[in-house]
Each structure stands twice: as structure tokens, then as C-alpha cells.
Amino acid sequence: MSDPVSQIExxxxxxxxxxxxxxxxxxLTSHHIYFRSNDIILTGNMExxxxxxxxxxxxxxGALVADGKASQRFLDALRTILDIYCVWEPSLHRVEIxxxxxxxxxxxxxxxxxxxxxxxxxxxxxxxxxxxxxxxxIFVNGFDIPVEDDSLRRRSSEMIRRIGSSFGKxxxxxxxxxxxxxxxxxxxxxxxxxxxxxxxSVGHLLSLFFKRxxxxxxxxxxxxxxxxxxxxxxxxWSTESLEFVHDGCEANRLEKVALLSQFDIALQCLRxxxxxxxxxxxxxxxxxxxxxxxxxxxxxxxxxxxxTFDTHxxxxxxxxxxxxxxxxxxxxxxxxxxLENRQxxxxxxxxxxxxSNRPQxxxxxxxxxxxxxxxxKRSANNFLLLSKVFKNK
Numbered sequence: 001m002s003d004p005v006s007q008i009e010x011x012x013x014x015x016x017x018x019x020x021x022x023x024x025x026x027x028l029t030s031h032h033i034y035f036r037s038n039d040i041i042l043t044g045n046m047e048x049x050x051x052x053x054x055x056x057x058x059x060x061x062g063a064l065v066a067d068g069k070a071s072q073r074f075l076d077a078l079r080t081i082l083d084i085y086c087v088w089e090p091s092l093h094r095v096e097i098x099x100x101x102x103x104x105x106x107x108x109x110x111x112x113x114x115x116x117x118x119x120x121x122x123x124x125x126x127x128x129x130x131x132x133x134x135x136x137x138i139f140v141n142g143f144d145i146p147v148e149d150d151s152l153r154r155r156s157s158e159m160i161r162r163i164g165s166s167f168g169k170x171x172x173x174x175x176x177x178x179x180x181x182x183x184x185x186x187x188x189x190x191x192x193x194x195x196x197x198x199x200x201s202v203g204h205l206l207s208l209f210f211k212r213x214x215x216x217x218x219x220x221x222x223x224x225x226x227x228x229x230x231x232x233x234x235x236x237w238s239t240e241s242l243e244f245v246h247d248g249c250e251a252n253r254l255e256k257v258a259l260l261s262q263f264d265i266a267l268q269c270l271r272x273x274x275x276x277x278x279x280x281x282x283x284x285x286x287x288x289x290x291x292x293x294x295x296x297x298x299x300x301x302x303x304x305x306x307x308t309f310d311t312h313x314x315x316x317x318x319x320x321x322x323x324x325x326x327x328x329x330x331x332x333x334x335x336x337x338x339l340e341n342r343q344x345x346x347x348x349x350x351x352x353x354x355x356s357n358r359p360q361x362x363x364x365x366x367x368x369x370x371x372x373x374x375x376x377k378r379s380a381n382n383f384l385l386l387s388k389v390f391k392n393k
Contacts, residue, residue: 004062006095008049011068017041020205022049024181026056031181035205039172046070046100048204051197051237052178054078054095056185058085061093071239072102081236088226089193105241108209114138114172115214115247116199119159119271121293122216125256126247128263130214137164138213140202141175143195144274155282159269166265174202191327196229200237200244207242217248223330224249252334254296261302268307285311288321288328295335295348319351323358332356 009023020042021034033052035042046068057064078097086092115130117123117137127134139160145153157173164171178198186194196215203213215234219225234246248256260266272293273283283290294313297303303313323329332352339349 004060006057006064008066011044013044020044024053027060035176037174042205043208047074048201052201057095058092059185063096063098065098067099069101069103071105074239075102077236105239107241110209112210113212114210121256124260124266126214126216136170136172139173193228212243214245214247217246220252221249254338257296258300261300267305270308282308292331299338315351321355323355
């Protein structure tokens with residue numbers, strides 16, 4: 001039996017540069033990937049799709065075939081990228097990149113500097129830290145917000161454009177369906193492996209205008225773990241003309257929140273939640289990301305001024321948090337250290353200490369149980385709804 005082959009086929013850019021699309025063949029399965037923007041001319045290049053196809057191809061093994069040109073620097077770095085991924089996840093297979101012609105990429109037409117920006121703590125910190133240098137905020141629709149969630153996407157877009165206007169920066173929105181493609185192969189490894197390539201693939205499409213793009217980091221240099229966006233990995237995606245910079249490892253999350261709390265616009269627009277409530281709340285105030293951010297804001301004395309949390313910090317909700325991965329555990333420990341000697345916060349400290357000390361096997365079982373319980377509850381609600389419909393007929 002011959003080795004499996006993955007292929008990047010028919011990269012197409014629309015005449016006005018607002019749409020780039022391609023067919024990616026991973027083994028026997030074909031995927032249509034698109035990127036769309038009304039704010040900038042996109043450049044359909046091989047680097048964007050090589051970055052996107054690499055991990056799914058490594059799940060299959062064999063070869064990745066791409067007929068076209070790509071940066072010599074980028075291609076040389078792929079050897080190290082393969083090394084890193086295979087060390088982080090031994091189930092992955094090395095792939096051979098075939099048919100790509102190495103070239104030296106020309107300098108961009110403009111010297112713009114961007115940062116990926118979602119309105120969260122990490123992206124606010126990187127933007128505020130480099131605000132004199134940064135010219136553009138890059139918001140990827142379909143990355144952390146599903147493309148079909150039009151309401152949250154629209155609200156996030158409005159907030160980010162408000163931030164850009166406040167600082168006199170351009171805002172670039174790029175819509176893409178690449179997350180569903182990556183999820184179909186890497187659902188279990190999204191944070192550990194994949195979310196960095198979700199960003200840099202967009203960055204390469206902007207290479208006609210940008211010399212540098214910042215990738216906001218999550219963890220400090222003291223607590224680095226295998227993660228899809230990483231200070232070792234992100235710069236390797238660079239070309240001769242476009243530099244990717246992983247940023248923010250010198251500051252923990254509390255220090256980042258302390259910086260953004262100095263800016264009213266940040267407290268008015270901060271978004272950290274993936275699960276906003278149906279009543280229109282921007283942050284749910286109950287999930288792990290919301291609660292740890294609220295603890296940060298409380299610690300620096302800014303929670304009452306943060307307009308995007310419309311609920312109080314609930315210690316009971318904190319005690320229900322599940323710490324089932326090392327990344328979340330690191331954030332909990334940061335908050336524990338900050339609260340350890342604070343008068344009046346000992347109940348909150350003890351709640352965090354309890355969930356931090358909970359064995360991971362117990363946390364995983366609890367998480368699975370709650371997931372099953374939630375599915376059963378949704379099924380019961382759907383059954384009751386259908387019963388009412390048939391009853392009224």
C-alpha cells in the first residue's frame with residue numbers, strides 16, 4: 001500500500017483581492033477553505049495554506065504536495081516545525097513537502113505592523129504595549145467565534161472598531177472557515193497544537209502590506225508548555241519579508257490586566273468569553289475564562305469599572321471550576337499567589353486552593369459528568385418543546 005498523500009490544490013484569489021480560497025485534499029477527504037475581507041487586499045500564497053495543511057497532513061503521514069512557490073526561509077524552518085510538533089505529540093507523523101519551489105519573498109509594499117486582536121487580555125496587553133508601533137488590529141472572524149454566531153461576531157466587530165477608532169488604528173477583519181477544517185482533525189489538540197497556525201495562515205495573506213505581525217502569548221517564560229502559539233514556534237512561520245513575533249511572555253495575566261485597567265476603553269470593551277448568555281451579555285461571568293479574569297480585575301481593583309461583566313464575582317461559582325489541563329492550572333496558581341496575603345479575600349483564596357489541589361482524574365470525571373448532564377438536560381428540553389408543538393396541533 002502506498003503512503004497517503006495530501007495536496008493543496010487550486011489556490012484562487014478574486015479579482016478585487018477580497019476573497020482567497022483553495023481546495024485541500026487530506027488523504028481521501030477534500031476541504032474547501034476560504035478567507036474573506038472587505039478591509040484589505042488579500043494575497044493568495046502557498047505559505048498560508050502550507051501552514052494550514054501541515055498538521056492535518058501529519059495526522060495522516062506520507063507526503064504533502066503543493067505545486068507552487070513558497071519562501072525559502074519558511075521552507076527551511078518547516079524542518080524544525082516538524083521536529084517541534086513530533087516531540088509535543090508523538091502520534092503525529094513526519095511528512096515530506098513535495099513540488100514546492102523555494103523563492104525569496106520581496107519586501108512588502110507598505111511597512112505596516114499588526115497584531116492579532118480579539119479584545120481579550122493577551123491581545124489588549126500586546127496592543128497597549130506596542131501601541132506606538134502598531135498600525136493595524138487584525139480580527140479573525142471564525143477563529144474563536146464561530147462564523148455562524150452572527151450576533152456575537154457583530155458585537156465583537158463593533159467593539160474592536162471602537163477600540164481602533166479610539167487609538168487611531170486601522171482594523172482589519174478576515175472571515176474564514178479554517179477552524180472547522182482544523183477541528184475535524186485536531187479537536188483534541190486545538191490549544192496544544194493548532195490555534196497558532198489558525199492565526200499565521202491569516203497573517204501570510206496580509207503579506208503584501210505588513211512587515212511584522214505580533215501574536216499575543218498566553219503564558220510567561222517561567223511557565224511555558226507545549227502550545228499551538230509559542231515563542232519558539234511562532235517566529236518560525238516568518239518569511240524574508242514578514243516577521244511573526246510571539247509577544248507578552250514577560251508578564252503574567254495579572255500584570256497584563258493591571259496594564260489594561262489603566263485604559264477606560266479597555267475596561268469598556270474587554271471580551272474573554274466564548275459562551276455569552278442569550279440575554280445579550282458580552283461575557284457570561286460563569287465560565288473558567290470569565291471567572292479567572294474577574295479575579296484578576298478584582299485583585300487590581302478594576303472589576304467594578306469593567307463594563308463588560310454585568311455580574312458580581314461569585315465564590316460559589318469559583319468553587320465549581322474544573323481544572324482539567326495544565327494551562328488552566330497555571331492561571332489558577334497565578335491568582336493563588338496574588339491572593340495569598342490579601343486581607344478580605346481568604347474565602348476566595350481557599351476556593352481556588354481547593355480546585356487547584358483537586359486531582360486531575362477527578363476533575364476530568366467531573367467535567368465528563370457535567371457534559372453528559374448538560375446533554376441530557378438539552379435533550380429533555382427539546383422533548384418538552386416538541387411535545388408542546390404536537391399537543392397544540
